[in-house]
Amino acid sequence: MQIATAALPDGVLGLRSAYRAGTLRPREVVDGMLARIAARGADAVWISVAPAAELRERAAELERLDPAALPLYGIPVAIKDNIDVAGFPTTAACPAFAYPPAADAGAVRRLREAGAVVVGKTNLDQFATGLNGGRSxxxxxxxxFGGDLISGGSSSGSAVAVAAGIVPVALGTDTAGSGRxxxxLNGVVGLKPTRGLVGASGVVPACRSLDCVxxxxxxxADAAAVLCVLAGPDPDDPWSRxxxxxxxxxxxxxxxxxxxxGDAAMRAAFEAAADRAVARAPGFVRTSVEPLREAGDLLYGGPWLAERLTALEDFLAAHPEEVLPVTRAVVEQGAAFSAVDVFRARHRLQELRAWTDRLFAATDLLLLPTVPTTFTRADLAAEPVGPNLVLGRYTQFTNLLDLAALAVPAGTTADGRPCGVTLVGPAFSEDRLLAAAGALLPPLVPAPVPSIPEVS
Incomplete structure (x- = not known):
């Protein structure tokens, strides 16, 4: 039997149409996906994958149901391994931390109920601490894109799984930019919803008051379809809203x-994308982003590090050598902040939120580069901290300021590296962001999917 290991180019909506037309069955999609995982080999994307027999059993279960009754019928999904999935250990990329969850996270439960096929758990920067994808x-x-380019983090495996065409959908988390x-860096879409719009029950906390799925x-269009399934109250998440x-x-x-x-090629690529957007927009204003950067600096340079320590303090005390040194160094900085530091930072953050409110009273959306430059894995191995802060320059502020964001691909630089841009809006502006991406930033340039021949 020939099993096609080509990508799933049609995504959620294409697969949905094929299933409903009767031209494709979940078993065929599962077999093709398993073949692609095998063909890619040891790519460090997955921490655990469901046994083939279980995936085929799920496909058979779905084939007894009506495809039109389930919005994500037969859609393979990958889940970042700091999100609970029943039947898989949750590791947060730390083997000593691993535990068997009693139930699916709220977001995963919604996916399953909508007909999705949960494939496995993806790699991440340990405890979702980092933006480079190498802390695991x-x-x-x-x-x-190759060339030893970093995948970006902390949701590294989830992004690559989608960009490589293994699955059409993956869940990540986003506290400082990990979903964008x-x-x-992989040329795909990353949607960071408003805090609380998608429930975070069953998610290993990074900064619990800021974490987003x-x-x-x-x-x-696929991101919009998935958000329709995920959004809604989560009775097990006190931050749900x-x-x-x-x-x-x-x-x-x-x-x-x-x-x-100093990355002139990235600047030129962003400016070209901005020019295309402005040509389609009914109007635009210029603004400083320094207040946003100041807010973002509070996340890794202020007392929100203490919130990270809150989640891990007991584990770090009991297993200090089981945590990567760079992860431990970042999190343990939280012990240096006092209650006075916390309130001082909160007061300043409120002033920056007021500035942000005035910005969005005068405009609908903010367009930013997602990352200001790129790095190789060798770069990050040599210097793991400084470049990480550079990567978060235009992402770290969003949850602190209660904003929504949508990262989309915008082509490549002159030397072939991916350029991504982000649309940012106020809380609960997801519909606005999704519509604006299609209106202002077409065509979206996807990541290159490697061509892998069919195997017997």
Whole structure:
């Protein structure tokens, strides 16, 4: 029997149409996906994968159901390994931390109930601490663009799984940019919803008050379809919330003080994308982004590090040598902050939120580069901390300021590296962001999917 190991180019909506038309069955999709995983070999994308027999059993179960009754019928999904999936250990990329969850996380439960096929758990920066994708004892995934380019983190495996065409959907998490940085570095879409819109029960906390479940897909329409399934109250998450969707709007704010770390090619690629967006927008304003950067600096330079320590303090005390040194060094900085530091930072953050409110009173959306430059895995091995802060320059502020964000691919630099841009909007502006991406930033340029021949 010939099993096609080609990518799943049609994504959620294409697979949905094929299933409903009767031209494709879940078993065929599962077999093709398993063959592609095998063909890629030891790519450091996965921490654990469901046994083939279980995946085929799930496919058979679905084939007894009506495809039109389930919005994600037969859609393979990957789950970042700091999100609980029953039947898989949750490791957070730390073997000594691993535990068997009693139940699916709230977001995973919604996916399963909608007909999805949960394939396995993906690699990440340990305890979701980092934006480079290299802080894991399970290996360091490479971007699908090759050239030793980092995959980005902390949701490294999830982004590569989608970009490589293994699955059309993957869940990540996003506290400082972990759902957007790897999207940019792999040429896919990364949706970071409003905090609380997608329940975070069953997620290993990084900064619990800021953590979001994020979505990776290869196009914006698929991200919208998945968000329709995921969004809603989560009774097991005290941070869960809902709100009215904001009306459409296409007036852009464009930054006037960007820093690309001297990367002229990335600056040129971003400016070209911005010019295309402005040509389609009904209007735009210029704005400084320095207040946003100041807010973002509070995440890794302020008392929110203490919130990270809150989640891991007991484990670090009991297993100090089981945590990567760079992860431990970052998290243990949280012990240096006092209660006075916390309130001082909260007061300043409130002032920065007021500035942000005024910005979005004058405009609908903010367009930013997702990352200012790129790095290789060798770069990050040599210097793991400084480049990580560079990668988060235009992502770290969003959850602190209660914003929503959508990262989309915007082509490549002149030397072939991926360029990603991010649309940022107020809380509950997901519909606005998704519509604006299609209106202002077409065509979206997906990541290159490697061509792998059919195998017997």
């Amino acid at each position: 004892p399970y290996g360091v995934p490479e971007s699908v 940085v790897p999207a940019a 994020s979505v990776f897909t290869r196009d914006v 809902t709100g009215p969707s904001l009306p459409p709007g296409l007036t852009l704010a464009l930054p006037e003080d960007l820093d690309f770390e």
